[in-house]
Amino acid sequence: MRGVIAQIWGRSTGRLGLILVVLILIMGLGAQVISPYDPNELDILNRFSDPTWIHPMGTDHLGRDLFSRMLYGTQTALLVAVSTIIVSLVVGTLMGIGAAYAPREVERAILILFDIISSFPSLVFALAVVALLGPGLGKVVLIVSITLLPHFGRVARAQVLSLKNAPFLEAERVLGASRARLVLVHIVPNIMGPLVVLASMDIPVVITIEAGLSFLGVGVPPPLASWGTLLNDGYANLTETIWPVAFAGLMLTLATLGFTLFGEALRDAIDPKLKTDR
Amino acid sequence: MTAPLLEIDDVSVVYGGTVHAVDGATFTLDQGGTLGLVGESGSGKTTLIKVVLGLIAPTRGQVRFDGRDVTGFKGPERMWFRAQAQMIFQDPASSLSPRLTLRRILEEPLVIHGLKLKDHWPRVLDLMSAIGLKEAQLDRYPHQVSGGQARRVGIARALILNPRLVVADEPTAGLDVSIQGDLLNLMHDLQQRLGLTYLMVSHNLSVVRKVTDSVAVMYLGKLVETGPTPTVFRAPAHPYTRALISANPVIDPERKRKHVILEGEVPSPFNLPPGCRFQTRCPMAQDRCRAEAPDLRPVGRGQNVACHFPLTDQE
Numbered sequence: 004m005r006g007v008i009a010q011i012w013g014r015s016t017g018r019l020g021l022i023l024v025v026l027i028l029i030m031g032l033g034a035q036v037i038s039p040y041d042p043n044e045l046d047i048l049n050r051f052s053d054p055t056w057i058h059p060m061g062t063d064h065l066g067r068d069l070f071s072r073m074l075y076g077t078q079t080a081l082l083v084a085v086s087t088i089i090v091s092l093v094v095g096t097l098m099g100i101g102a103a104y105a106p107r108e109v110e111r112a113i114l115i116l117f118d119i120i121s122s123f124p125s126l127v128f129a130l131a132v133v134a135l136l137g138p139g140l141g142k143v144v145l146i147v148s149i150t151l152l153p154h155f156g157r158v159a160r161a162q163v164l165s166l167k168n169a170p171f172l173e174a175e176r177v178l179g180a181s182r183a184r185l186v187l188v189h190i191v192p193n194i195m196g197p198l199v200v201l202a203s204m205d206i207p208v209v210i211t212i213e214a215g216l217s218f219l220g221v222g223v224p225p226p227l228a229s230w231g232t233l234l235n236d237g238y239a240n241l242t243e244t245i246w247p248v249a250f251a252g253l254m255l256t257l258a259t260l261g262f263t264l265f266g267e268a269l270r271d272a273i274d275p276k277l278k279t280d281r
Numbered sequence: 282m283t284a285p286l287l288e289i290d291d292v293s294v295v296y297g298g299t300v301h302a303v304d305g306a307t308f309t310l311d312q313g314g315t316l317g318l319v320g321e322s323g324s325g326k327t328t329l330i331k332v333v334l335g336l337i338a339p340t341r342g343q344v345r346f347d348g349r350d351v352t353g354f355k356g357p358e359r360m361w362f363r364a365q366a367q368m369i370f371q372d373p374a375s376s377l378s379p380r381l382t383l384r385r386i387l388e389e390p391l392v393i394h395g396l397k398l399k400d401h402w403p404r405v406l407d408l409m410s411a412i413g414l415k416e417a418q419l420d421r422y423p424h425q426v427s428g429g430q431a432r433r434v435g436i437a438r439a440l441i442l443n444p445r446l447v448v449a450d451e452p453t454a455g456l457d458v459s460i461q462g463d464l465l466n467l468m469h470d471l472q473q474r475l476g477l478t479y480l481m482v483s484h485n486l487s488v489v490r491k492v493t494d495s496v497a498v499m500y501l502g503k504l505v506e507t508g509p510t511p512t513v514f515r516a517p518a519h520p521y522t523r524a525l526i527s528a529n530p531v532i533d534p535e536r537k538r539k540h541v542i543l544e545g546e547v548p549s550p551f552n553l554p555p556g557c558r559f560q561t562r563c564p565m566a567q568d569r570c571r572a573e574a575p576d577l578r579p580v581g582r583g584q585n586v587a588c589h590f591p592l593t594d595q596e
Contacts, residue, residue, distance in 0.1 A: 174438070175389065
């Protein structure tokens, strides 16, 4: 583990990614501590303030402190990203392992389901779900998890297929190990590497989708701060001030860039074989 | 004569309805004996041992262990058999779970069979000292130990549950000759001490000749000859066995031997020749061989041979 971090730190892009990720984690996790103001506290007299010492990023159209809202938006982004990745990783991996072990028809059905999910436009899917169930944080997590299922499912299935006939699994079978034991004790630890890498590379994807949905007003409902809603609020008042859009866009860019660079460095550190030239 | 521990009775394994990986294999193995299963790659040895261990159900025929049908085992009976019949794998490194320490790997058999570590660990330590493993090495991972060490861990793991039958798949493959000797001596000592019965798969005929007391020769999924090792090696009755043995160098300048060189290639299992499977390469094939497949039948001296025209003692 320490070796992995050292390897990521050893490359300039990895170092930049790691710094940005740590920064974003501090902002998100420490939002309650760092925020100078309550993110929902209105100060109509001070609306559309430019960045000052009192309001580091200025204020929005309701006079709310943008810096505080940005911190809480970071928290929302991380919350959505982490819970989505966990749901998707667990369910997708189990489906992938199931597909690898299931009879051919069931395997086909699961793979076709993956194909349907990945070929279906996720935005249309999101709009449909929101139209049906209404907006909400949980629904964003649900929608994005489902769209990411094929990522983890396909990789998990491929990993299991390449591992399925390994002699050590046969040895365990000869000893009498149950199928559940084979999967949980012997297969899962051996396929986690690429899945964890994939998970870290999917974090920026989730962040962007969440921001996109929130921007369109079908994501995180107000008054909860999200980079997407901040971007939308700023966009509506672009004639008054440019700062909300600039800062929200900057945060989104830094987060996506940071997690992408980090993910790539992590991939190269964990499994040099997966390295691709990009 | 004790009753045989293992009886293979007319076992066939057919893949996809057409490929006969194993066809009508029949042999027995006595308690405490060592049987060598020989044959070239693709002859069905591996499939046959998987059937013996109950990992593959035979398409036809029966495997009986201690008089009980292996394929019918369910639940507690299956777990009993899992403790009774164990396997030593060909490639020791890849047969150990790569993310577990050697200690965890050796605990696996006990955990799987619901045995208390506390009660059984002393026995594991005894076994380890017999095998030449030190407890200090146990916190390493499989990739951190040498091939010889990994092999010893594999043997220890196979013996922890006190099996009666041990199937060894090419136990000496990839070892240099001196280590081969050490390993075979170790296996022999363990056999004496623990009363093990070995089913050993090998294509190293020198090893088979040295350590087994009976031998079964496979060719394209069929047993072509079975019998006591000294008899089969002295007077092979099947032309294939003769060719196989003559291809094996023997260090004995006094002994003049006639080399039998086989012509042609092993036929594809997808497209078997009619009649005897060996007829395309047999130096003495006749019309009957091309028409009719021979069954394994006794030819005296405990030997069984699947040939219409078994060789008689010519030496």
